[in-house]
């Protein structure tokens with residue numbers, strides 16, 4: 001095969017492999033078998049070995065980087081990664097709604113999202129290419145964990161459009177991956193991970209991307225950091241834009257026209273929570289209109305236009321050891 005034919009075939013394989021990867025890891029609806037995927041990947045690996053100049057950083061073969069790092073570089077976020085104020089009950093939600101209405105009037109709608117119990121990260125793309133990913137850190141300074149984030153198969157290495165954008169979301173470890181990890185640790189006589197959140201944190205802190213790749217992490221994107229350039233005017237439209245670019249967003253989100261609808265969503269997911277394949281620790285409620293978010297503004301730490309309803313801590317049933325009465 002000559003270079004020109006190889007170039008054409010490499011492009012075809014990128015398109016096919018990215019589509020199969022998207023269907024499997026973002027849509028959760030695979031249309032090909034693992035064997036078919038592996039065969040195409042093998043063909044691309046061979047072509048890249050024969051024609052090294054055809055290997056590009058966004059190639060599906062480049063997910064698990066080579067070098068083991070000796071530390072993570074610091075990254076300054078272009079805009080702070082805020083945290084969330086908490087609501088612990090219905091009254092707190094009613095108070096939040098009253099404060100919002102007092103500030104921006106009665107024409108409001110909310111977006112409710114499951115609060116994924118993971119780690120907040122920022123993903124930066126230039127002309128559609130994934131160029132840097134970082135932890136939230138203290139909200140202003142995070143750590144560059146690009147090589148570990150590249151191993152997460154639901155993170156696109158190239159977007160569906162050549163846009164420059166910063167998306168933020170939550171990396172998490174699905175419960176199945178958590179159970180597999182602890183089964184492996186048990187076999188190796190290693191200390192078990194306490195919960196999926198800690199396991200995800202430990203995985204993202206690995207200096208060897210091969211170890212991070214083995215942990216089968218996942219991500220849901222929930223925010224565009226620099227929405228100015230995109231022209232969207234609501235949070236829900238922002239999430240739809242992220243989806244159209246190829247990002248994985250959580251499909252359980254719901255637009256609510258009133259705080260009463262928010263409360264019924266909270267009740268529904270308090271019930272449904274155990275059936276999810278990942279841990280959530282609450283529900284995030286956001287004012288949908290970006291203009292109203294702007295009007296409400298933020299405190300130093302968190303937005304006035306969002307709140308996190310936290311589920312009550314699961315009553316920990318401690319079985320008292322039988323006390324030997326002397």
Ligand SMILES: NC(=O)c1c(N)nc(OC2CCCC2)nc1O[C@@H]1CCC[C@@H]1O
Nearest residue numbers: 082083113114115116120170222223284
């Ligand atoms: N964990 C989540 O599922 C989640 C979410 N669905 N949406 C947001 O919105 C951000 C945007 C502005 C303020 C918070 N944050 C989330 O998690 C936050 C990030 C940092 C602390 C919390 O984990």
